[in-house]
Amino acid sequence: MMKNINFEENEERLLAGTYQKIPVVAARAEGTRIWDAEGKEYLDFMSGYGVAILGHSFPAVKEAIRKQLDEVYITHASVYSPARSSFLSELSSVLPWNTSRMFLSNSGAEAVEAAIKIALKYTGRKKFISMEKAYHGKTMGALSLTHSNKYRKSFGDIIYPNVEFLKFGDIEQLKKSLQGEDVAAVFLEPVQGEGGINLPPEEYMKSVREITEETGTLLVLDEIQSGLGRTGKMWAHQHWGISPDIMTIGKGIGGGLPMGVTAGRSDIVATLEIGEQSSTTGGNPLACAAGVAVLKELRNGYVKRAETQGAYLLKRMREEIGEHRLVASPRGIGMMLAVELKIRFLPVLMNQIQGGLITLYSGFNTIRLLPPYIITEQDADAAVGIMKQALDRQLENSRVS
Numbered sequence: 001m002m003k004n005i006n007f008e009e010n011e012e013r014l015l016a017g018t019y020q021k022i023p024v025v026a027a028r029a030e031g032t033r034i035w036d037a038e039g040k041e042y043l044d045f046m047s048g049y050g051v052a053i054l055g056h057s058f059p060a061v062k063e064a065i066r067k068q069l070d071e072v073y074i075t076h077a078s079v080y081s082p083a084r085s086s087f088l089s090e091l092s093s094v095l096p097w098n099t100s101r102m103f104l105s106n107s108g109a110e111a112v113e114a115a116i117k118i119a120l121k122y123t124g125r126k127k128f129i130s131m132e133k134a135y136h137g138k139t140m141g142a143l144s145l146t147h148s149n150k151y152r153k154s155f156g157d158i159i160y161p162n163v164e165f166l167k168f169g170d171i172e173q174l175k176k177s178l179q180g181e182d183v184a185a186v187f188l189e190p191v192q193g194e195g196g197i198n199l200p201p202e203e204y205m206k207s208v209r210e211i212t213e214e215t216g217t218l219l220v221l222d223e224i225q226s227g228l229g230r231t232g233k234m235w236a237h238q239h240w241g242i243s244p245d246i247m248t249i250g251k252g253i254g255g256g257l258p259m260g261v262t263a264g265r266s267d268i269v270a271t272l273e274i275g276e277q278s279s280t281t282g283g284n285p286l287a288c289a290a291g292v293a294v295l296k297e298l299r300n301g302y303v304k305r306a307e308t309q310g311a312y313l314l315k316r317m318r319e320e321i322g323e324h325r326l327v328a329s330p331r332g333i334g335m336m337l338a339v340e341l342k343i344r345f346l347p348v349l350m351n352q353i354q355g356g357l358i359t360l361y362s363g364f365n366t367i368r369l370l371p372p373y374i375i376t377e378q379d380a381d382a383a384v385g386i387m388k389q390a391l392d393r394q395l396e397n398s399r400v401s
C-alpha cells in the first residue's frame with residue numbers, strides 16, 4: 001500500500017500552489033466519512049466545500065451516473081439530450097418563477113459569469129452592487145464581485161471596475177446607491193458563506209427586493225452555497241418570503257460532478273442570444289443525470305433533514321462549546337454553521353483534524369461547517385466532542401507556552 005506521504009509530495013510538486021492544503025489524503029469515502037490511504041477515519045464536515053450534500057457515494061446518485069454512463073455521457077448542448085431535458089424539468093419545478101430558463105455550466109464562478117452578462121444586457125446598465133465580505137468566485141468577472149482583498153489584490157487593475165461594495169444588512173446605504181437608477185444588478189448571498197456564515201437582519205431581504213423592484217435593478221441571489229436545502233429550505237431566500245430575478249446554483253447540484261446553473265425568470269434569461277454564452281461541457285448528460293437524482297432526494301425529505309439535523313448540531317455546539325473560553329459564538333442556519341473563536345482558527349483546525357474531524361474555515365478566526373444532510377445525531381455528537389477536545393488542547397497549549 002502506498003503511504004499518504006507519496007500523494008502529498010506529488011501534489012505539492014505538481015499542482016498549482018493556489019490551495020491552502022490541509023494534511024488529509026482522501027483515499028476512500030462513504031456517507032459522512034472519509035479514510036486516508038493508511039486507514040485513518042475522518043468525519044467529513046467539509047463535504048468537498050459543501051458539494052457532498054448527501055454525503056459520499058450516495059447510492060441513488062451513483063446508480064444514476066452508472067446508468068447514464070451506459071447510455072451516453074458526452075453530448076454538447078447544441079444536441080438534444082433526454083438527461084438534460086429531465087434535469088431542466090426537475091430543477092424548474094423547484095425554481096421560484098412560473099416560467100424559468102437556465103444556462104448550464106460547470107462551476108459556481110461560471111454561473112456568476114453568466115449572471116453578470118445577463119444583467120448587463122437585459123438592463124443596458126453598467127454598474128453592479130455587491131457586499132462587503134461577499135464571495136462569488138475567482139474568475140475575472142466573479143472576482144470583481146468578490147470582496148476580499150486577499151483574492152483581488154494582484155488583479156485589482158484589470159477586473160470589472162463598476163462595482164460598489166456595501167455593508168451587508170445596511171438598507172439605507174443600498175437605498176442611497178440605487179438612487180441614480182444606473183445599477184444593473186445587486187448581487188447578494190442570502191446567507192454569506194465564505195465571509196463567515198453571516199445572516200442578514202430580519203427585514204433586510206424584503207427591503208432589498210422592494211427597492212430593487214422600484215428602481216428597475218435586477219436582484220441576483222447567489223445560492224451556490226446556501227441553496228439546495230443547505231439552510232433547511234430548498235433556497236435560502238425562502239426564509240424571507242422573496243424571490244430573485246436571477247439565481248446562481250452550484251456545488252452539489254451535479255451530485256459531485258461539475259455543474260453550475262444560472263437560472264432566472266424566463267424573459268430575463270432570454271436576453272442572451274445564440275453564441276453570447278456557451279460551455280463545451282456545460283449541461284453534459286452525466287452531470288444532468290446525477291443532478292436529477294440529487295433533486296429527487298432533496299424533494300423527498302433531505303431538505304427537511306438539513307433543517308432538523310442542523311438545528312440539533314447547532315444546539316449541541318451551543319451546549320458543549322458555546323461557553324468555552326476560546327469561543328466567541330456558534331451560529332448559523334440549517335447545515336450552514338460556524339464557530340467564531342477568540343483566537344486564530346489554524347491550531348484548532350489542526351487539532352480537529354488530528355482528532356478525526358475535517359471542517360472549513362473563514363477569515364482568521366472562524367471555523368465553518370458544511371456537513372452533509374445525512375448526518376445522524378451520533379455524528380453530530382462525535383463532531384462536537386472532537387471540537388471540544390481540539391479547543392481544550394489549544395487552551396492547554398497556550399497555558400504551557
Ligand SMILES: Cc1ncc(COP(=O)(O)O)c(C=O)c1O
Binds near residue numbers: 110222226
Ligand atoms: C456563494 C458562492 N458563490 C460562488 C462560488 C464559486 O463557486 P466555484 O468554486 O464552483 O467556482 C462559491 C464557492 O464557494 C460560493 O460559495
